[in-house]
Amino acid sequence: MNSKDAFLALNLLPRIGPIRVRRMLEYFQEPDRILSASAQDLQEVPGIGREMAEQIHQWERHIDLPEEQRRMEKHGIRAITLDDDEYPPALREIHDPPFLLYIKGELRPSDSAAIGVVGSRRMTHYGREQARKLSFQLARTGFCIVSGLARGIDTAAHEAALAAEGRTVAVLGSGIGNVYPPENQALADRIAENGAVISEFPVLYVPDKQSFPLRNRIVSGMSQGLLVVEAPARSGSMITANQALEQGRTVFAVPGPIDRPTSEGCNRLIRSGATLVCTAQDIVDDLGAGINSLALDFDPPVAPARIARPIPELNENERTILDALESGESTIDALSEAHALPAGVVSATLLQLEMKSLIKQLPGKYFTKLI
DSSP, rough: OOOHHHHHHHHHSOHHHHHHHHHHHHHHHSEEEEEESSSHHHHHTOOOOHHHHHHHTTHHOOOOOHHHHHHHHHHEEEETTTTTTOOOOHTTTSOOOOSEEEEEOOOOOGGGSSSEEESSSSSHHHHHHHHHHHHHHHHHHOOOEEEOOTTHHHHHHHHHHHTOOEEEEESSSSSSGGGGSGGGGHHHHHHHSSSEESSSSSTTOOOOOOHHHHHHHHHTSSSSSSEEEEESSSHHHHHHHHHHHHHTOOEEEEOOOOTTTHHHHHHHHHTOOOOSSSSHHHHHHHHHOOGGGGGGGGGOOOOOOOOOOOOOOHHHHHHHHHHHGGSSSSHHHHHHHHHHHHHHHHHHHHHHHHTTTEEEEEETTEEEEOO
């Protein structure tokens, strides 16, 4: 058995993890020697109790290595280890780097100029547009956009990097053969053609609460800095920001309205010392040695402009609400409080305006003007 196959086998065993594998490597030197060791010898390693030692010693009873290799071949996946040149150099530096990564696509040396982009799954229109613009411009300058393929900000960041014809890497909290969320399978395929999709989990691994924080440490670990676009105070994005700080990475944050829960996390990060980001230039100034700043003059492609048309006749409430949305998106409760209108009246008025194609509803039950 070669070293890579041995690492694959160790990765398939439950509850092992990179820190225990590192301790066993310090003791046995080679991964194949771990698998051939006696249970008694394995228990000499700190953190390896009797039950785990027996599991490792009898590993062939617990896993099906040939079947995993067949799955990898079927999905076009290969594995890289810490010893491979393709392994992200910055990721090697963290406290608990994955000893093995599944990869679909290609990691390049230029990807070391990477910026992690994270944010809320329930993004607002504001968050989406900032994620798109910043990721597009950063990708155009030469940064590789690293994110987690989650709904919301992650998806917007990956799509913007692809639109810029730049590099992007998706780090999954699931197996590559079981993309989560499933609606992002087509996006994952596009990323694999123009960058890489990576995971430390077996091919068909089903994500759980523990797998996402593990995924997030890779997002920040392989990046020079982490950009938080939009995040509630308690969120996975804030956990990722804390991991980035522990890893010695620069944390950037996009400020948001002080009355929006979706911006509370970013605003707190800025208050605690994160670099405030208003434009991509703020990131380039900190991290962009050798970066093509001229690309910052470009904006992401936008949907075709609407054809000018007359505004239909509006009643008093419709006019009030439409004028109120002139300054930006808002919620039913905020409009009700600002204009002393019952929430039911505001809700009905918004529906009427939607039917007239004058406004649209955004994620998070925000509404924005279309004309």
